[in-house]
Amino acid sequence: MNELERAVADAHRREWAFVLAATARVTGDLDLAEECVQDAYLAALDAWTRDGVPGKPGAWLTRTATRKALDLLRRDKVFRAKMPLLVEPDPEMDLTDATDEIPDDRLRLIFTCCHPALAREAQVALTLRLVCGVATPDISRAFLVSEPTMAARLTRAKKKIAAARIPYRVPGPADLPERLDAVLSVIHLLYTTGHTAPSGAGLVRADLVERAITLARMLLALMPDEPEVRGLLALLLLTDARRAARTDAEGRLVLLADQDRSLWDHAAIAEGRDLAVAAFRTGRVGRYAVQAAIASLHAVTPTDWPQVVGLYDLLLRIWPSPVVALNRAVAVAMADGPETALAEVERLAADDRLAGYHYLPAVRADLLRRLSRFEEAADAYRAAIALADNDAEREFLQSRLAEVVSG
Amino acid sequence: MPQYAVIIHSPAPADPAALTPDYLALLERYPAQIEELGGKEIAGFALEAGTTATSIRGDVVTDGPFTEAKEVVAGFFVLEAPDLDVALDIAKLNPACADGGVEVRPLFAWAPDGRA
Numbered sequence: 007m008n009e010l011e012r013a014v015a016d017a018h019r020r021e022w023a024f025v026l027a028a029t030a031r032v033t034g035d036l037d038l039a040e041e042c043v044q045d046a047y048l049a050a051l052d053a054w055t056r057d058g059v060p061g062k063p064g065a066w067l068t069r070t071a072t073r074k075a076l077d078l079l080r081r082d083k084v085f086r087a088k089m090p091l092l093v094e095p096d097p098e099m100d101l102t103d104a105t106d107e108i109p110d111d112r113l114r115l116i117f118t119c120c121h122p123a124l125a126r127e128a129q130v131a132l133t134l135r136l137v138c139g140v141a142t143p144d145i146s147r148a149f150l151v152s153e154p155t156m157a158a159r160l161t162r163a164k165k166k167i168a169a170a171r172i173p174y175r176v177p178g179p180a181d182l183p184e185r186l187d188a189v190l191s192v193i194h195l196l197y198t199t200g201h202t203a204p205s206g207a208g209l210v211r212a213d214l215v216e217r218a219i220t221l222a223r224m225l226l227a228l229m230p231d232e233p234e235v236r237g238l239l240a241l242l243l244l245t246d247a248r249r250a251a252r253t254d255a256e257g258r259l260v261l262l263a264d265q266d267r268s269l270w271d272h273a274a275i276a277e278g279r280d281l282a283v284a285a286f287r288t289g290r291v292g293r294y295a296v297q298a299a300i301a302s303l304h305a306v307t308p309t310d311w312p313q314v315v316g317l318y319d320l321l322l323r324i325w326p327s328p329v330v331a332l333n334r335a336v337a338v339a340m341a342d343g344p345e346t347a348l349a350e351v352e353r354l355a356a357d358d359r360l361a362g363y364h365y366l367p368a369v370r371a372d373l374l375r376r377l378s379r380f381e382e383a384a385d386a387y388r389a390a391i392a393l394a395d396n397d398a399e400r401e402f403l404q405s406r407l408a409e410v411v412s413g
Numbered sequence: 414m415p416q417y418a419v420i421i422h423s424p425a426p427a428d429p430a431a432l433t434p435d436y437l438a439l440l441e442r443y444p445a446q447i448e449e450l451g452g453k454e455i456a457g458f459a460l461e462a463g464t465t466a467t468s469i470r471g472d473v474v475t476d477g478p479f480t481e482a483k484e485v486v487a488g489f490f491v492l493e494a495p496d497l498d499v500a501l502d503i504a505k506l507n508p509a510c511a512d513g514g515v516e517v518r519p520l521f522a523w524a525p526d527g528r529a
Contacts, residue, residue, distance in 0.1 A: 170417075171497050173496040173498055177498075
């Protein structure tokens with residue numbers, strides 16, 4: 007890659023969302039905006055070779071994309087007949103002017119992509135394509151679906167936005183908490199999909215993890231007063247800081263207690279902890295901030311398990327979910343011993359919502375093993391292996407099974 | 414302004430004659446709520462009970478609603494609203510949401526030149 011290609015690639019990574027969001031405001035049509043922005047990046051290669059890289063690549067790209075869009079709209083009136091994205095009637099800026107001030111519409115774009123009228127899988131795909139600028143084939147690979155399937159999913163979602171008139175705007179204060187939660191869920195899902203690939207080999211799809219962290223950073227820059235945005239970024243950083251230590255050289259899973267702490271990213275841990283503390287200081291903590299606080303306790307030796315249990319109690323109050331209760335039981339095992347924890351896990355096993363969740367038998371198996379009830383432990387490991395769909399996790403469970411069977 | 418069909422689904426057989434006084438009271442308040450939220454009801458219809466429906470699939474005529482389900486279509490109205498967010502806010506207030514639900518679906522708008 008020569009210097010110029012690098013400059014364009016750099017502008018793609020940094021400016022894509024900004025350029026597309028501003029262009030979509032002018033075109034009123036996401037499809038058209040996407041096409042024009044892509045053309046603008048292609049044009050940049052030639053123009054920047056000729057004239058040098060502009061001082062504000064984002065502004066240059068937006069003006070180029072917008073000009074292309076207006077040309078197309080003028081030439082082909084059929085675009086006008088399409089139902090446009092709804093943009094609030096505020097004074098529209100003439101982006102073809104040589105002005106440097108282009109309004110930042112990235113939040114509109116993000117909230118539109120994560121609108122609750124779209125299915126979660128469509129929200130995730132749209133966010134990757136439109137906000138992150140990831141190419142459709144790459145998205146389809148990350149989610150293990152064929153390229154035509156992913157392309158159809160994106161087309162359908164964009165068509166629904168246009169036909170159903172999903173508005174291109176940031177929700178008002180009344181709807182903001184719920185709508186923001188959807189955005190955070192999408193980013194978190196991107197992260198977890200990358201962090202623990204749901205099936206197949208390889209525990210981390212690093213691309214998705216990095217996209218998720220970049221998105222969380224972008225959102226925090228755009229919404230600095232939302233403690234849960236801070237909480238989410240903190241959680242992602244703290245979890246991701248352990249990435250290099252999570253698997254060994256052969257790709258096998260390494261438990262937290264056995265991880266080589268020198269492999270942890272201590273700068274990310276420090277940043278995550280500061281963000282979590284800042285989120286707690288607002289007094290409006292949500293589930294991401296609490297999870298981040300728990301993750302930051304895990305990064306300290308020796309871990310303060312009673313405090314971890316206390317945070318899980320808080321988390322259960324904010325977010326009453328059987329999965330949280332199961333994680334709490336794991337902390338209880340560390341704080342009060344496996345016997346107390348096992349009683350809680352048995353109680354949770356009666357909850358239908360956890361049926362098919364492979365961590366339940368896995369946790370049960372581990373507690374039984376620690377209580378030297380090896381036969382029951384072996385049965386539970388087998389149940390967990392049957393439900394696990396990640397090769398690295400399955401391999402780990404198999405090695406534990408071999409241990410308890412040999413006694 | 415875009416228009417949406419709001420299709421009301423109620424537990425079968427969805428007999429309008431069997432609506433409770435509570436439901437009817439909520440229904441009476443609904444038009445004012447629609448206006449208040451910035452929408453406009455263009456037209457609306459309630460249907461006779463699902464047991465009165467006759468369905469035809471291919472050339473087979475059967476007694477009853479088209480899809481066998483716990484809920485059946487009980488009626489629909491055409492709503493004009495500035496965007497989907499407003500349409501959904503209005504739809505959420507429909508009394509049918511308590512024991513059944515509603516589907517909000519944009520009306521297909523023909524372009525002047527006949528193309529979509």
